[in-house]
Amino acid sequence: MLSRIAQSSKKIALTSGAVRLCSPARVVANVRLSAPKPFVRLQHTKPVHQVFAPLDTFAPRHIGPDSNEIQAMLKQVGAKDMEEMLSKTIPSSIRSPKPLAIKEGIPERELLGRLKAIASKNKVHRSYLGQGYTDTVVPNVILRNVMENPAWYTQYTPYQPEIAQGRLESLINFQTMVTDMTGLPIANASLLDEGTAAAEAMLMTWQAARRKKNLFVVDENCHSQTIACLKTRAESFNIEVVTADIFNYKFDEHKKDLCGVLLQYPNACGTVEDYEALTSSIHSAGGQVAVATDLMALALLKSPGEFGADIALGNAQRFGVPLGFGGPHAAFFACKDEHKRRMPGRLVGVSKDANGKHAYRLALQTREQHIRREKATSNICTAQALLANMSAMYAVYHGPAGIKAIAQRIHNMTAVLAAGIRENGLVVENDGAFFDTLSVKVDSSSSILQKALTKNINLRAINGQTVGVTLDETVTQADVADLLEVFAQEGAPAVSIDTLASALPQVNSFPIQLQRTSAYLEHPIFNSHHSETEMLRYIHHLQSKDLSLVHSMIPLGSCTMKLNATTEMIPITWAEFGNIHPFAPVDQTDGYRIMLQELEKDLEEITGFDGVSLQPNSGAQGEYAGLRVIRAYHDARGDSHRNVCLIPISAHGTNPASAAMAGMDVVIVKCDEDGNLDMEDLKTKAEKYKDNLSAVMITYPSTFGMFERGVAEACEVIHKYGGQVYMDGANLNAQIGLTKPAEIGADVCHMNLHKTFCIPHGGGGPGMGPIACKSHLAPYLPGHPVITTGGQNAIGPISAAPFGSASILPISWAYIKLMGGQGLTNSTKAALLNANYMASRLAPHYEILYTNENGMCGHEFIVDIRPFVDHGVAAIDVAKRLQDFGFHSPTMSWPVTNTLMIEPTESESKVELDRFCDAMIVIRKEIQAVLDGSVSKENNVLVNAPHSLETLMADEWNKPYSRESAAYPMPYLREKKFWPSVSRVDDAYGDRNLMCTCPSPEEYMDQ
């Protein structure tokens, strides 16, 4: 008990006035050392609330430094107290006049109880609603060891491949699985959801036609949310989306305009159509064919690649990822080889390391926004890596025979159900052409739906007289029997399910020519890990190659890699959140709605805005959503011509890419020498484009980590010329409780919940990028075709699911409730102090770019490596050398080439900050040796970094420094060493020899 008290009293709140407990050292000392005292009657009794005050308060667990550390750090930065540090850092003009109106933090245990009570208001029914989402059995070995495992979910995007080979291998397994199942040669490492993947496919066909053909035809039997997402996206590009009865559409009459077609296979009513002839007639008319499909169905059906499709896409959810009320799930995207350079999202490729050994890495990164900006193939940055890994693991675990058996079982049960329904005298509209979904003709859909509800079953009303039922892997014989009862005619004798099953024909219930004959998942990786022991070891084998927050701080500027607390993570795998279909009847989702509304309210309070949309699935999608909302506002005022978006040169690449996607013309605004927005240039451009000015995009604090003084004035200038201010909220972690985007003057902002609000990065997703806006923009917040969301003049959906990746929102909800208003504010203060402390420790050794007139940075700062470049040491060398010290590099070469941007976050203790600073200082000495010429410019410990075990254990060691100095540059490394699993990866080689599926075992043997 004593040690618990001692532990929890270690940290204190960061402002004066809060209840303080004495330091643990003193408690222990008093207990151990003082002589027994005579009994003294206490003068005062303790207040009751102190007696019962819970000790599992969260804020001191979330915030790294304790009170002693804070004092030492304040001293280092030259501030007498926290308030002085803040006043030197943040312009007083933008400080919030009032503290956050968010209640006191709730202790951890109480919070889980409260959330459980809310979650219990969701009704977990059997949902046979289909439409791209089905229930699935998440193998427990994957649930516990990937989804619930911080070593997987706290990883960063694998930009440092030497310490990310595990997840890169898993993502290449995902790509291989997708190429195998779809029959197309190249697949990416996931997109956000099926709707946005379809939108990306449309743009790919449009770009392939050199943006000259503007007609995109969509089968009316595609999922409605997919069609709606496509239409939203098409508006910005003036692409005409025509929804048609695809078999009766006269493609040859539209040769001049046709860029592409979207088909659904099996379609939204469950019908498996033969698209082969149609595909060739679309090709003859000059169009490309994109097929939205289902990986499970493809285990039995001819693949899209085999019938000529150019692109295949869909949702990999049913490969072992919970429904989660719509997400997060990994969308997949595959295409013909000729389109590979237009591929949206991340692509993992095979390359080689400095020893010539196979190594995985992110390929073709020059397509992405950080290089191509408004010309990028898409704005996707954060995608759905963790969920792609889960789906890949599902395929690894089951293998081809297992997947086929699951698909066959689903199909067989659907066939039994169809036979029973027929026996009941009803008509299955897609009889003889289904995989897992039946469209059943009934007298009244609503009465069937009601009857199903009495058995806790959700069915879909396709129309007034047609009911859809989609079966999945979880369905049992009893479930089929229940469904048959739902479809039974009044008074008719019950049909025997066993008789139906025994009469099941040998052939599948879809056209014979669509039977899959080609093999899939033949690679050994999908044929080796089918026992739980093997699977567990494979997961842990990959995990051991990857550095994550379980090892050390990941100080990536602009990424806010903070604590993802266990209490925040626990609820996401509760069935009450995990097993809800996104289109479940509204009255079954009360728990979700309470949680979502509370989160919206808290986000409004934090940002100062009036409305929130929880739909966007990433920061970049938030940008897109916000800009579309701005467009809709201008349109409604008769200002449709307003299409110029001003963007500072320092902006993240997704800003211009999103603006381009929203159909805006990007005009760049300069920054001055101190990294601030060049106000003169802003004023000049705002005035120059005043007639067409739509918006400015500002990141605050800036991407240089600065609280720019001119920000409020910049907002005024834009407003004066009729524009709107979009604030990129990637850096909101530096604002909470101290200032607010709305108070600064912004009209709309997104929040990266996967940064500021504790959703883990998952190795490149999931993320959530909700937007908040002022009341004049709120009417335009995104809607949804199936579940009502958004404002009264809502723009179309940005995501396939009404609330994006709803099942991870409890993480952010919990973070806010655990911290409370004061805790959140203290957290911001600690984030600022941590950054300034590190900057001040590193300043004698490196030049720190961009500090304010008081020498302070914001929540992050930039270390300049440019002075060393001419001497042969670049930012990449420092980044790789940090791996030898067990650290992930800070953000490299952004926003300034050959710099490192460091963001420690509030969650790191002084000990960890010092460990990182010490490593950087040792590296500086190593750089100095190169500068002095005492070591070779071409062959030194920096340019050869990182040093893998293979390099260090080689018989031959011909480097001009010892193995020891390579591997153990600091003493702690002897105790605590993270080994990069390959040596430096050759990026250029990988792009020249592009290979994006698992290499064959022979290729490994050749090494």
Ligand SMILES: Cc1ncc(COP(=O)(O)O)c(C=O)c1O
């Ligand atoms: C400043 C800034 N804006 C936007 C984004 C894009 O966010 P997301 O990756 O969630 O799409 C990032 C991502 O790191 C960022 O740093």
